[in-house]
Amino acid sequence: MKNLTIHAASYLGPEGFGNGQTGLRAWPSPLAENLSRGELDGLHWSLLSDSDPSRFLRMDLMCRIGFMVTELLAVNFDALPDARRDRLGVCVESFTGSLDTDIRFAQTPRPSIFAYTLPSTVIGEICIRHRLKGPVLSLISPDTKGANALAEAAEWLRAGDAEMVLCLGIEAMNVSTAKSISLPEQLSPRGWHGTALLLGRSENSAREKTSTTVTLVDECRKLCFHRTQR
Amino acid sequence: MNKIAIAGCGVVTAAGLGMEALQRAVFSNASALQRRELLIGKTSQSVVAGFVADEITAQLRGADAAHADSRAFLFAAAALREAVKNAATILASVPAARRGFVLSTTKANIEALDKLVRQQPASDLAQRQIQPAFLAADLAAAFDCRGPVQCVSAACISGLSALQQGAVIIRRGLADVVLVAGVDLISQFVLSGFNSLKSLDPEGCRPFDKSRIGLSLGEGAAAIILAKRELVSSPAILLSGAGTSNDANHLTGPSRDGSGLALAIQRALAKAQITPDKIDYVNAHGTGTPYNDAMESLALRSVFGERVPPFSSNKGIFGHTLGMAGVLETALCVAVLQNNLLPGTPRLRERDPAVPDSLLVEPRAVANLNYILKINCGFGGTNAALVLQRELP
Helix, strand or coil, X not given: CCCEEEEXXXXXXXXXXXXXXXXXXXXXXXXXXXXXXXXXXXXXHHHCXXXXXXXXXXXXXXXXXXXXXXXXCCCCHHHCCHHHHXXXXXXXXXXXXXXXXXXXXXXXXXXXXXXXXXXXXXXHHHHHHHCCCCCEEEEECCCCCCHXXXXXXXXXXXXXXXXXXXXXXXXXXXXHHHHHCXXXXXXXXXXXXXXXXXXXXXXXXXXXXXXXXXXXXXXXHHHHHHHHHC | CCXXXXXXXXXXXXXXXXXXXXXXXXXXXXXXXXXXXXXXXXXXXXXXXXXXXXXXXXXXXXXXXXXXXXXXXXXXHHHHHHHHHHCHHHHHCXXXXXXXXXXXXXXXXXXXHHHHHCCCCCCHHHHHCCCXXXXXXXXXXXXXXXXXXXXXXXXXXXXHHHHHHHHHHHHCCCCCEEEEEEEECCCHHHHHHHXXXXXXXXXXXXXXXXXXXXXXXXXXXXXXXXXXXXXXXXCCEEEEEEEEEEXXXXXXXXXXXXXXXXXXXXXXXXXXXXXXXXXXXXXXXXXXXXXXXXXXXXXXXXXXXXXXXXXXXCHHHHCECHHHHHHHHHHXXXXXXXXXXXXXXXXXXXXXXXXXXXXXXXXXXXXXXXXXXXXXXXXXXXXXXXXXEECCC
């Protein structure tokens, strides 16, 4: 994390949702009970905002979580000039990826969900909403901590390939979806969360973040949970 | 900055097993697309696609019973075996801990998920390899790669993105060689999806044709071994630049103006430190869908002006192989550089007048090739470009 600036951090998971500025808020009941059991279908945009982007309703779980956690960053991407949005990259890492949607599509093929059977679709949704045209990367990894996403984002910034990077770690799968086809244990959900960091290169050594944390999820949790405890 | 060279390639496609079979098809402008009657959902339909021949699958199953019902593993392992054989001398000098592995795929061994949903039997390995990261881990272990292992799943730019990641792993000093493999299957799942979007041409794709109406799916695997430049003898073929972008426009359709793809191309050219006029040939994405090919034409004009280099699409040979397309088509470009022979655009009947007239209809021999641009685009508005360079002797 050396030589990087964290512009914003956000978290969405069983414990609540929020960002590094405000800390976490708890989920309302009875949604909280469902989320703690790994049933995620109740996650809805209206929990964050009165506005209701029509796209949200067609999205799968992975996109909904990615979309919401990006919104939770509370970054006004619209205020950035086009030239800076062209140099804002998006990097996502996941273990479960689109598996929840894959299973639903395999059970009942519908054209409206086919585009969501790709773990990279969440990048498209976020880029469309915020008009981001920078470099993109979508990784599937055996762990759920987002260590690779953070390393790759740092590499883009170091190499000058991007001015800022939206780095996302998303695990999004309903326990009931996995049970509906007796999915093998090793492919089953390992918890769920959405984590986001907006990273930039440090122009000022006083603002550098030097951290021993090497995973995206740990860094987001540290920043968002720390504020809550205070 | 460390230069990255290509040390070996291997493929399994509708054109056959191995690079020689692919080159025969490409340089004779022959299509390997076939018609089969297949069940899509509950209906039997006639499908024209680039299927790997049953004889090849049977041969691979016979040699590896443990993976008999994981075609994804069998195909990828076959492509890797050929690439490893071609790079045997180099690999022998690199310890396993310095060998990285990157897999590109959209759906890995998706056939096992189709079986699970239909309550049909699938082996534990086949089920495990539904998960792209596990398929990557299993292939890395089978080829004794104990360095960094990654899996890229980014729709139809997965292959180029994986090659870019392989290069980054070497440049960061994390490995001396990286085995990059791409694999995807024609499955019930994928057929249902593209059929439901009405993206398939029932008679087989005709990229850049005036009457094109859709794509043909393809399947198989491809592998490319990337190595630190100093490990490969001269003159080497270099991966000299790569770039990606997003259209920020539409999930399943390309931008209408080609600006997103143009951005990815400009990023790759900048990384390669060359101007557009240095490009001798462009290997296009060229799926055969009306919107993709129109968008690509605009992107090429935007970057190259009225002097668009000779370009072609080879998906009329082996179909659109999705997550492996970038690796397969880059392997083909390596053969193009080695042979000084530009591929044509099989199945083309009449060029769309909106398409630049430098489109290659038939293969063409050329005196000297130095730089090739490879491009792919995908769902989610993703674009990728990669520059290959043949060093001068």
